Amino acid sequence: MEDKHRAAHDPATAGEFAGESSWTLNADYSDAAYYFSGERERSMFGDFGWNHVPDRIAATDEGLWPSMTGSIEPPATAAASSYRSNNQSVSSSSSEDPPEKSTVSDEKPPEIPSKSKKKGQKRIRQPRFAFMTKSEVDHLEDGYRWRKYGQKAVKNSPFPRSYYRCTNSKCTVKKRVERSSEDPTIVITTYEGRHCHHTVGFPRGGIISHEAAAFTTGQLAPTSMSQFYYPIIQSPRSDINTCSSNIISQPCQAAQDEAGRSSRSTTTPASDAPPPQPAPTDEGLLGDIVPLGMRNR
DNA sequence: CGCCTTTGACCGGCGC
DNA sequence: GCGCCGGTCAAAGGCG
Numbered sequence A: 001m002e003d004k005h006r007a008a009h010d011p012a013t014a015g016e017f018a019g020e021s022s023w024t025l026n027a028d029y030s031d032a033a034y035y036f037s038g039e040r041e042r043s044m045f046g047d048f049g050w051n052h053v054p055d056r057i058a059a060t061d062e063g064l065w066p067s068m069t070g071s072i073e074p075p076a077t078a079a080a081s082s083y084r085s086n087n088q089s090v091s092s093s094s095s096e097d098p099p100e101k102s103t104v105s106d107e108k109p110p111e112i113p114s115k116s117k118k119k120g121q122k123r124i125r126q127p128r129f130a131f132m133t134k135s136e137v138d139h140l141e142d143g144y145r146w147r148k149y150g151q152k153a154v155k156n157s158p159f160p161r162s163y164y165r166c167t168n169s170k171c172t173v174k175k176r177v178e179r180s181s182e183d184p185t186i187v188i189t190t191y192e193g194r195h196c197h198h199t200v201g202f203p204r205g206g207i208i209s210h211e212a213a214a215f216t217t218g219q220l221a222p223t224s225m226s227q228f229y230y231p232i233i234q235s236p237r238s239d240i241n242t243c244s245s246n247i248i249s250q251p252c253q254a255a256q257d258e259a260g261r262s263s264r265s266t267t268t269p270a271s272d273a274p275p276p277q278p279a280p281t282d283e284g285l286l287g288d289i290v291p292l293g294m295r296n297r
Numbered sequence B: 001c002g003c004c005t006t007t008g009a010c011c012g013g014c015g016c
Numbered sequence C: 001g002c003g004c005c006g007g008t009c010a011a012a013g014g015c016g
Helices: A002-008 A011-017 A038-047 A064-068 A079-091 A210-216 A253-261
Strands: A031-034 A128-134 A146-153 A160-166 A174-179 A186-192
Antiparallel strands (some): A174 A186
């Protein structure tokens, strides 16, 4: 009970409970989990213009997940530039989504230990999206490079939770990966924050549609969005709820800096990006999307 | 040599 | 106030 309550404001944990609890549809889609499955969800992707939504989603869309997380990446298409600009314009309206430690590298006094910086600074959650995928591997390929910075045992779960951070020093995006205690074949991935750079490798055939882009950038109304997705996470806590719609789009400063000084093609990975990855196999990429849907508590 | 993972410790939030 | 728990840090070691 307590855990469930805690889970209510913890998407990752919440996803874990998704299978046993119900969720109220919350307009706060900045902190929600989505689950897809079968033809219906496949059609959902279609509705969002995700061009390649094969049986195994990830097999084609390397940039899919980051996009879904709200860490929108400009599509490697003509629409890219327009959406980047949109993101930036939207970001200006974001009162939340402060750099948890993002721009810290520039702002944090070097003499202050990184740990102590958290003192007196209330942790402000960034928009998060959780997904459940059926996969043999824990760390699903999503087109970005991640560095593991922690692993913790999860209460009531035999499987540890891994914490990853985007390797881009200017990017604050994090993600948690854990396995469902109920179904070990299900990997729960929770993204937090927004990428401020391009994916390492772009998906073949485009990443995201206008609708999806709008969705992930918060430009698509939650009401309309809910027609296609099942946000199953509610965030009872005020600090999360209050950061709902206005934190959806907040490209980090680095993104704007890069955009300003770099004229690189949208298909060119960031400087920190390694060479394009070899053709991925199904395993290791985003696995089968697990159907969950909504339930009533 | 650089990047990454591992892992124990630490810190803050929250419930009781 | 205390204890639990999630999240993060950072040193150490491994790997290519």
